[in-house]
Amino acid sequence: MQLGNLERAIMEALWRNPDGMFAQDLAAGLPSQPAITTVLTVLVRLSRKGMVSRERVGRAHLYKAAAEKDAVVAETMRAALDEAADLEAAVQRFVGTVSPEVAAALREALGARDGTSS
Structure with a gap:
């Protein structure tokens, strides 16, 4: 949003x-x-x-x-990716710009989603 x-x-x-x-x-x-x-x-x-x-x-x-800030941020990121003409390129560029802390949070979230988190 x-x-x-x-x-x-x-x-x-x-x-x-x-x-x-x-x-x-x-x-x-x-x-x-x-x-x-x-x-x-x-x-x-x-x-x-x-x-x-x-x-x-x-x-x-x-x-x-009434909306949590984290939910609004997540929805904004999702909406931005929906606008990408080349999703893979957009994600690669995004990942290339994030801090090590954000990269670790992404790995953790993806691992939890796939059931492979530690």
């Missing part, structure tokens, strides 16, 4: 604040200082995507991340 810049910034703020945030606090804390109405529009969009939940607190809503 691809996220726009403001969607990503809002999700990052919500992931850093698992107890939730009000739209006004989100707007005030973002570097781009978007209008509260813009933040509310994006929160509605994220809610429709199933990434954000909201709970009424007084007259406002408290927004929380």
Whole structure:
């Protein structure tokens, strides 16, 4: 699931604040200082995507991340690979750029998937 810049910034703020945030606090804390109405529009969009939940607190809503960051990152990587014209070349290039820690995590994940992990 691809996220726009403001969607990503809002999700990052919500992931850093698992107890939730009000739209006004989100707007005030973002570097781009978007209008509260813009933040509310994006929160509605994220809610429709199933990434954000909201709970009424007084007259406002408290927004929380409904999607885990790791799940969103994994989906983004999968979607990017789906776009590759040559999947094997894309994977080879990706693997050639990762750190040794990422390479080890990939080996471990593939081994677990195949039932050959240690």
